Amino acid sequence: MGNIETFIHSASPPGVLYWYATPRELMNMLDKQALLAPDIRYLNDNIELTYLIEIVMMEIERIMAAEDSSATVQNQPHASTPLDQRENLFREIINRLTTSPQYQLFTCYLYQEGDLFSCWRNGGPNGKRYSLGFDTKQMLRLTEPLQFKLVKCVFDERQQKQAIRNLLGESVRRISSLPAEAPDLMLQVNNIADNFLVYCIQFSALFKHPASFQGILWCLLSMPTTITPADPLLQFREINGLIAPCMELKLIGNQSDHFPLTRLIIGPTPHRELAADSVELLLAARGIRNCRMEISRIPHGKGVV
Numbered sequence: 001m002g003n004i005e006t007f008i009h010s011a012s013p014p015g016v017l018y019w020y021a022t023p024r025e026l027m028n029m030l031d032k033q034a035l036l037a038p039d040i041r042y043l044n045d046n047i048e049l050t051y052l053i054e055i056v057m058m059e060i061e062r063i064m065a066a067e068d069s070s071a072t073v074q075n076q077p078h079a080s081t082p083l084d085q086r087e088n089l090f091r092e093i094i095n096r097l098t099t100s101p102q103y104q105l106f107t108c109y110l111y112q113e114g115d116l117f118s119c120w121r122n123g124g125p126n127g128k129r130y131s132l133g134f135d136t137k138q139m140l141r142l143t144e145p146l147q148f149k150l151v152k153c154v155f156d157e158r159q160q161k162q163a164i165r166n167l168l169g170e171s172v173r174r175i176s177s178l179p180a181e182a183p184d185l186m187l188q189v190n191n192i193a194d195n196f197l198v199y200c201i202q203f204s205a206l207f208k209h210p211a212s213f214q215g216i217l218w219c220l221l222s223m224p225t226t227i228t229p230a231d232p233l234l235q236f237r238e239i240n241g242l243i244a245p246c247m248e249l250k251l252i253g254n255q256s257d258h259f260p261l262t263r264l265i266i267g268p269t270p271h272r273e274l275a276a277d278s279v280e281l282l283l284a285a286r287g288i289r290n291c292r293m294e295i296s297r298i299p300h301g302k303g304v305v
Contacts, residue, residue: 106247
């Protein structure tokens with residue numbers, strides 16, 4: 001199979017993408033000159049994976065309910081596959097999705113817009129207070145050696161189902177190419193199911209429930225991996241009351257690199273001048289130049305606290 005872009009069409013990203021941060025996150029990022037990409041299992045109680053499993057199960061049920069006569073219908077390659085092989089494949093896929101994944105996926109979410117009301121509202125005293133605009137090309141150059149990819153998230157349920165349908169179809173096509181009497185048939189089925197899982201773990205970071213849309217969202221994500229305690233990129237942060245493993249994404253590669261922070265937006269606040277003075281001093285103290293600072297156009301109050 002090809003890479004994830006085979007199943008998800010992703011447009012070219014804009015020149016600047018935004019990361020919304022709390023005051024502590026902003027200071028930590030500047031001190032470490034790095035972003036932390038958490039293991040996705042620690043985000044939102046793993047809602048994304050649950051949502052993905054529901055889509056996969058619906059598509060498998062749709063395929064299994066199709067009549068054998070559908071073999072002549074275009075884009076239905078599964079119908080020519082022996083039923084027992086197809087059932088074995090689906091059984092292994094479901095088993096892998098519903099048990100604890102053996103891979104980790106590290107993600108960092110970035111918005112296409114830097115002053116979104118939906119990202120400021122109801123933040124509380126520890127909520128997101130700053131929007132940090134990063135040079136997209138510079139970030140990609142720094143994270144590419146770590147095999148991170150930047151992919152646009154998908155909120156359209158039709159596109160999500162089509163991607164899963166195409167992935168299932170490709171998996172079944174691979175099964176259909178195997179001779180029924182192959183001595184290692186089940187080993188091949190397991191390999192195909194493992195490959196399906198690798199894609200699904202990445203889909204779980206990219207497929208978002210339509211009702212959760214707050215703005216155009218991009219995901220900087222790793223390949224599914226298993227990080228070891230000795231890995232120098234392993235870091236930890238608190239998420240939802242848990243200590244979450246993270247991968248550190250350095251924002252400076254060498255002395256000649258410029259820091260990719262190009263814009264900083266201070267969120268709605270009743271203390272505009274005070275907030276601006278402190279951020280300006282913080283950036284200067286950390287040696288950050290050529291970063292345009294501004295204050296949100298959204299007024300404080302009216303849902304922003």
